[in-house]
Amino acid sequence: xxxxxxxHRELSxxxxxVVKLHRRETDKLIQPAGVYPGQPPVLFRLADEDGLRQRDxxxxxxxxxxxxxxxxxxxxxSGLVERRPDERDQRVSRVYLTGKGREALTAVREAIRVVEExxxxxxxxxxxxxxxxxxxxxxxxxxxxxH
Numbered sequence: 001x002x003x004x005x006x007x008h009r010e011l012s013x014x015x016x017x018v019v020k021l022h023r024r025e026t027d028k029l030i031q032p033a034g035v036y037p038g039q040p041p042v043l044f045r046l047a048d049e050d051g052l053r054q055r056d057x058x059x060x061x062x063x064x065x066x067x068x069x070x071x072x073x074x075x076x077x078s079g080l081v082e083r084r085p086d087e088r089d090q091r092v093s094r095v096y097l098t099g100k101g102r103e104a105l106t107a108v109r110e111a112i113r114v115v116e117e118x119x120x121x122x123x124x125x126x127x128x129x130x131x132x133x134x135x136x137x138x139x140x141x142x143x144x145x146x147h
């Protein structure tokens with residue numbers, strides 16, 4: 001049994017399709033909470049480290065500082081975060097989650113759970129574990145080949 005190259009291409013296509021659908025479904029579910037595409041990573045990061053300097057936050061979520069600035073303005077308008085100048089250095093801006101931001105985060109976590117549950121419908125518990133292990137292994141393999 002030899003492998004045809006198109007099987008690999010097919011796997012990549014299936015994976016990217018699944019990722020897109022997963023994101024689309026999640027985005028649809030978080031919208032009522034006033035959270036827009038691209039914003040969840042910022043909320044999650046601030047939940048772990050509230051009050052990060054804006055440039056550190058940009059680095060942690062992998063966005064260009066200018067891109068993050070635009071996103072934070074939108075998030076501030078909808079009351080999810082607030083920016084305050086650093087006590088010691090007024091030029092430095094720190095970002096904080098608001099109460100509304102924390103509520104939104106709960107909604108995002110729930111949305112992710114719902115989409116994951118839908119995606120894994122019909123999988124046996126051991127298949128879910130195997131799926132997870134395989135994906136982690138794939139990630140590991142690709143990270144290793146990166147270095």
